[in-house]
Amino acid sequence: MPVHLIKLAVGVRDIEQLAELQQGRQYYREGILIVPGFTRRRPRRPEEVTDGGSIYWVIKGVIRCRQRVLDFETVVGDDGISWCRLILDPTLIRTVPEPKKAFQGWRYLDPATAPRDLDARTGEGELPAHLLAELRDLGLA
Helix, strand or coil, rough: CCEEEEECCCCCCCCHHHHHHHHHEEEECCCCEEEEEECCCCCCCHHHHHHEEEEEEEEECCEEEEEEEEEEEEEECCCCCCEEEEEECCEEEEEEHHHECCCEEEEECCCCCCEEECCCCCCCCCHHHHHHHHHHCCCCC
């Protein structure tokens, strides 16, 4: 069963800016357009994440979107420090907004508690994030 990651998009104001920032880092590998992301530590459960897992992005205190995680690579910077490069699918999938308090680094996210994808056909997610969270807490959403 896949497991997800959750990470803060520090300094990012909205999904459009996240997409714009990532667009400048995209490259092709074996004919597939990929987006690299970086984190200091490699996840201890990489097989579970790459088995259909995503990274959920927290933007301005709210989970707003996700991207499929395709792979992890270890890279060494010019300073000799190793980093974990996340190989991400370039498609940003909007999710039902869900408030999230700040944390450092990344965390695992259980699929059962992950926000659902936003369905543009139903208009779900049109309410402000705090109202959606309150409705979920009441068992109404």
